Amino acid sequence: MTKLPDAETLLPKLAAELRGHITPASAMIGLHTGGAWLAERLHPLLGMKDPLGLMDIAFYRDDYAKEGLKHDPKRTKIPFEVEGRDLLLVDDVLYTGRTVRAAMNELFDYGRPRSISLVVLADRGGRQLPIAAQHVGARVEVPAGKRLRLKRGASGKLSLELEDGG
Amino acid sequence: MKLLIKGGRVVDPASGRDELGDVFVSGGKISDKKEKADQTIDAKGLVVAPGLIDLSARLREPGYEYKATLESEMDAAVAGGVTSLACPPDTDPPLDEPGLVDMLRRRAKALARARVYPVGALTVKLAGERLTEMAELAEAGCVAFSQANAPLADTQVLWRAMQYAATFGFPVWLRAEDRSLAHGGVAHDGEVATRLGLPGIPSFAETIALGTLLQLVRATGTRVHVCRLSTAVAVEMIRAAKKEGLPVSCDVGIHHVHLSEMDLGYYDSHCRLEPPLRSQRDRDALAAGLADGTVDCAVSDHTPVDEDQKQMPFAEAEPGATGLELLLPLLLKWGAAKKLPLAKTLARVTSDAARILGVQTGRIEAGLPADLVLFDPQQSWRVAPEVLRSQGKNTPFLGYELAGRVRTTIVAGNVVYEQR
């Protein structure tokens, strides 16, 4: 069994790294569901003036024709102007890059940001698109046939876990 | 031609006979003499019964040959064990003049299968305004007069027509349906129609019209056969009318004995029938009325409809179901459910129907025409378009397994159908 890094340990490190990159134009968007949890924790640590944005990329997925619409999509809420901003896009695990591709497409329907940086808790490799994260909590090897997921406990404690299914 | 039908279970509803035995046919008639037969049919394991008499079967000629032809439907009749049938006048043009009736009879006779008894139109073009020349039509071969599925809107015309028919002693066969109340309706006005959003025909469209008919029977003394009862209350009304001694009889479509509004399912246009399929309570009352004899006969109300006219939204689909080949198995199914002896079950399509039609057939008795059916009551078959001889494949029973398969049909001593 692979030893997974502890999310609660990675979190402050990631926050510390990000602090040096915050500009007056910075704003943060978390991707449902894991990325939103992570962003909810990071956002208060960084002292940004705008509230956190939350995004569900269900309507921008590239597997709709094959898989259909996912159940229970959430409303995307971006409570600030996207135009000209330095956006921190937060997700829990970076894998194929398809989610990030979809998120960027959705973002551009809100406006034209000055820059987008990708923040992830874990990068498990396996990219299928030319996408890289600028801020990574940890690189994690995931055995074939497993999926790496962020979980949130009843107390709000975050942890990385392996699940069956690629 | 002398024919021996050997070793079958001979069932004669008229006499109540039900025993293993032989039936001998000579010169087109049933005979009790034992002569040397030219042909012997082994009827072992089969029921030998009088050929079925169906009081309502549409042959679609003249006028609707694209739906069915006389030939295809006469094939269907004998394949269903039906040796006599009455055809309603709703052809195109309707059977309202002697020439048409004469031609139909000749054509049917030339095909030499089942006997065809035309029912003449009561009014010209079935339009409900002018009486037809009933006496002329009777001479041409009409056995009764009817409005088919176009009940008279004008009660005065109905009264006059009944008086006129009574003058000559002609029976009148009518559906009990108030035309205004039924107008625009396509389904029983009840729970299912409400749910499916289909315009309804209330039960009292039947009972109000039946009340009118019965009053006119009292006034005119006309012999009236009420066609296709569909409601429980109508069965009660007929029961009371018969008790009173009125010269009335009635029939029910065989589908209505088995099906109810619930069978409409998701708009199954095969269940679009006239009258509409009603509640389960109505269906049960019809089945019970048929068992106790209040309802005299069951009919197929055979109505071949082409696929195009059925593949339509429910209300636009043409009403009717094919029935000649289903009459026997559906009757047997009803008889089995009611636990009736076979003779009593078959009476509703043989001796009772013969009485209403005023013919000698429908019984197995020496000296009478040899119209017979040999069937295997146990053999089950799957109702499928390719099995049906009728050009109409429209039946709510498609895909069902039914028991009772005709093996041989004999009309006037001639074998007109043999199952291959």
Added chain:
Amino acid sequence: MAANPQLNANGELQHLLSIEGLPREILVQILDTAEPFAGVTEREVKKVPLMRGKSVFNLFFEASTRTRTTFEIAAKRLSADVINLNVAASSQSKGESLLDTVANLSAMQADVFVVRHGSSGAPYLIARHVKPHEHVINAGDGRHAHPTQGLLDLYTIRHYKKDFTGLTVAIVGDVLHSRVARSLIHGLTTLGAPEVRVIGPQTLLPAGVESLGVRVFHDMRAGLKGCDVVVMLRLQNERMNGALLPSAQEFFKHYGLTADKLALAKADAIVMHPGPMNRGVEIDSSVADGPHSVILPQVTFGIAVRMAVMSIVAGN
């Protein structure tokens, strides 16, 4: 009885033909999915790429610019290609059968058929004959069903009242001819609204309407008492003078919604109407434009609900 023709082998929504017979979970799924779509319709770019490359055929055998437009907007906001066919004016008048029309369009590679037809059950017939990857959405059939309208009504009620379990809902007017009423009634009973009332004269209520699970009132004042939601139905012009009703005036007097009648409902009651309204026949202008009215939000929510329905069925 045959299997539910709306669901595929996995129990997912293959076609939307009627609210009746749909499990609660699917209704909730549609309403939940409509919520984020409502967010999309509030954005500056009101379009998502979900159904790019899919073709939606608006097949209207009965003219209705209004309903057709809402489906058109919904499809376009999903990036689908929309083809509008006013069949009432084309093939049907040339004698082409309903199924031939559908087969022809199907050959043009349709993904979704949005069907409006004057005959109850017509969308069922079409659904039985389309190819497995094609989907049918009923946009109103005869007096049978108008499921997307029913769903947008449900969405509106949930939006303002949060929950169905304590609600008393009154549906007023011509229930007999109303597909909207039938769809809403089934939706409300499925989602657990404890009391659904229908209010109208006997001539405008169908036989055995109680079997749908509603309470019948002929006196509007009694029927409105304590209601959380009042749904007014449209009275068609042709039914106003005849054997069903003597006049629009008399109907308005007894069954028109006025401020004084509305005062009998709960103080926070909402008033809905599927449109188009006959002011002064079924509803007074002061109520239609008043603080209880949510008639215009209904229209807005309608787009989101139709986006949800299209994207769910086309994805299954």
